[in-house]
Amino acid sequence: VSDRTLRVAICVLAAAGAAIAAYLLYERWTGGPLVCSTGGCETVQQSKYSKIAGVPVVLLGLLAYVGIFVTGLLRTELARAVGAALAVSGLAFALYLVYVQNSKIHAWCQWCLASDAILAALAVLTVLRLLREPA
Amino acid sequence: MSKGARVRAQRVQAPQKRGGKVKTPSAPGQSGSRRNLYLGVIGAVVVLAAILVGASVLSNSGGSSKPPSSALAEVAATNRLLAGIPQNGTTLGDPKAPVTMQEFADIQCPGCDQYMRQAFPDIVKQYVRTGKVKVEWNGISFIGPDSETGLRYVDAAGEQNKLWNVAELLYRNQGPENSGWVTKDFLRSVGEAVPGLDADKVEANVQSSAVNRQMADAANQYTNYGFTQTPSFAIGPTGGTLVSFSPSAYNVGAFAPTFKKYLEQSKQ
Numbered sequence: 397v398s399d400r401t402l403r404v405a406i407c408v409l410a411a412a413g414a415a416i417a418a419y420l421l422y423e424r425w426t427g428g429p430l431v432c433s434t435g436g437c438e439t440v441q442q443s444k445y446s447k448i449a450g451v452p453v454v455l456l457g458l459l460a461y462v463g464i465f466v467t468g469l470l471r472t473e474l475a476r477a478v479g480a481a482l483a484v485s486g487l488a489f490a491l492y493l494v495y496v497q498n499s500k501i502h503a504w505c506q507w508c509l510a511s512d513a514i515l516a517a518l519a520v521l522t523v524l525r526l527l528r529e530p531a
Numbered sequence: 532m533s534k535g536a537r538v539r540a541q542r543v544q545a546p547q548k549r550g551g552k553v554k555t556p557s558a559p560g561q562s563g564s565r566r567n568l569y570l571g572v573i574g575a576v577v578v579l580a581a582i583l584v585g586a587s588v589l590s591n592s593g594g595s596s597k598p599p600s601s602a603l604a605e606v607a608a609t610n611r612l613l614a615g616i617p618q619n620g621t622t623l624g625d626p627k628a629p630v631t632m633q634e635f636a637d638i639q640c641p642g643c644d645q646y647m648r649q650a651f652p653d654i655v656k657q658y659v660r661t662g663k664v665k666v667e668w669n670g671i672s673f674i675g676p677d678s679e680t681g682l683r684y685v686d687a688a689g690e691q692n693k694l695w696n697v698a699e700l701l702y703r704n705q706g707p708e709n710s711g712w713v714t715k716d717f718l719r720s721v722g723e724a725v726p727g728l729d730a731d732k733v734e735a736n737v738q739s740s741a742v743n744r745q746m747a748d749a750a751n752q753y754t755n756y757g758f759t760q761t762p763s764f765a766i767g768p769t770g771g772t773l774v775s776f777s778p779s780a781y782n783v784g785a786f787a788p789t790f791k792k793y794l795e796q797s798k799q
Contacts, residue, residue: 425726430607444716444723448586450731456583473568481572485579492584526572 399471402525406468406479406518410461413514416507417458424452433506440505445496453493457511460486464518480522487512487519605703606724609696612652616660618692621745623655624665629797630658630790633667633773635753635763638681638701639674639708643762646781647702653783658790665769668694669749671761675709683737684718686745688728690736696725697733768793 420441423430430437440446446453460482467479490512497504616623632654636643658664670685672678681701688697700721706712715734722730736742756765756775766789767773778785 444591444719445587447590447723448583449590453587477568477572477575481575481579484572485576485583488576488580489583489587492587496587526569 397524399525399528402521402528403468403471406521406525407465409514409518409521410465410468413511413518414458414461414465416511416514417454417461420454420507421452421458424454430507437505437507440497440501440503440508443501443503445493445501457486464522467522476522476526480519480526483515483518483522487515490515603700603704603720603724606700609699609703610724610726612655613696613699616655618695620689620692621668621686621694622665623668623695624659625662626665627769628659628662628665629769630664630793631667631767631769631773632664632776632786632790633669633752633765635669635671635749635756635758635761635765636698637671637674637678637761638685638698638713639678639705640761641705641708642760642781644702644705646762646778647699649781650778650783650786651699654786657783658786663794664790666695668698669752670698670746671749671753672746673761677706677709677711677713681713681718682746683742684713684722684733686742687733687736687739688722688725689745690739690741691728691732693725693728696728697721700724766790766793768797 420430424441424446430441441454448456463482464479464486467475467482469475490508493508494512497508613623617625619626634646636646654664654666659666668685668689670682672682685694685698685701688694701713704717704721719730719734722728722733753763756763758775764776764778765773766776766786776786776789
């Protein structure tokens with residue numbers, strides 16, 4: 397897989413993740429209803445775990461996706477390292493939030509799970525990109 | 532070049548001629564630099580993940596293990612109902628609305644809950660959102676300790692002009708009278724469910740002098756009207772004398788004729 401292919405895939409996935417996070421953030425701030433087939437989206441989004449020290453977790457997610465997107469645009473070694481660090485640490489935190497949904501909130505948010513899947517794919521792609529020999 | 536050296540050089544070049552990939556042996560410095568890069572990434576991942584998880588655990592510790600918000604119902608419906616309608620302290624609606632209705636309610640009273648569920652949404656849609664009527668909250672606490680705890684939270688939210696969102700959410704999630712349902716966690720989840728409301732600030736202001744004054748004013752007015760139960764209402768022209776009003780039922784139709792009377796008076 398070429399570096400270009402990896403970068404395109406990373407940017408597309410990061411954009412999709414950012415779109416999900418932006419949607420959740422918009423509905424959170426406007427109080428609008430969430431499209432939700434699992435029935436637990438609002439429960440999760442309104443739970444106390446949806447914030448860290450007053451900052452919405454979904455805002456942190458949006459910033460992380462934007463950061464990963466930007467690293468996908470750049471070809472430097474530092475960008476590859478930062479992209480991988482953001483994606484893998486984001487995935488680790490996402491796994492913790494899956495545990496929280498299952499064990500603490502007892503509700504599932506389909507948007508969060510979709511975001512988790514995107515983060516998992518991004519973690520694989522960014523690590524692959526990092527492990528490649530520099531061009 | 533000696534024969535042996537030529538042979539070694541051809542062996543090295545051979546894969547390149549076949550178009551195969553060649554991994555150039557990394558220089559010791561380069562290899563060390565990449566190892567440092569990987570170590571840096573691993574370190575950053577560990578630190579970032581630890582900070583995020585740690586901060587989440589810490590900021591959510593100390594509360595009940597019960598997920599407070601999971602029990603909250605009709606958050607979106609409440610926020611939708613009130614979205615875009617001006618709120619100022621205890622008042623919901625256009626300040627220039629020609630008709631004013633005062634509502635006297637205890638957050639634990641089942642009748643108030645019935646009114647808030649069956650009549651209030653339609654009153655908001657047909658009269659408040661259209662700028663015809665403004666509604667003023669006057670919280671009363673006489674049923675028990677949960678009444679005062681909840682009322683203080685509602686009134687404190689009024690300082691951020693979100694009183695009606697909190698009151699409506701409390702009614703839509705009302706528990707049995709004096710069962711201890713108005714817990715700190717429950718109120719926290721209500722506060723966090725209201726867009727634009729700083730729940731920390733509300734918690735900090737529940738015992739404020741402004742809230743004390745608001746509760747005392749409402750209690751005085753309640754007594755002056757001669758009310759003995761909740762919900763009670765007073766309706767009249769904005770800026771004029773409001774008259775106590777007892778609806779025959781908790782639906783918008785029971786309020787409509789009185790609203791119509793004062794709306795027509797305002798046009799004269």
